[in-house]
Amino acid sequence: MLAENRTARLTILIDPRKKAVFERLCTEADVTPSQMVRKLIRDYIEQRQGRPWKPEEGTAAKDR
16 A cells, blocks of 8 residues: 555544543554544545545545
């Protein structure tokens, strides 16, 4: 898999207890929270679009 550009920042507010559990589960899975959030977003996009994500698709939205 090609590495995607990781230059955009997404700031979210989350319940501190959920954050702590999420971070613990990520540690147990040997992934960083950022890696897991990127995976969750990619999975969501693929689910909604009904096809695999292609990183080059994201550039077209910027031109609109």
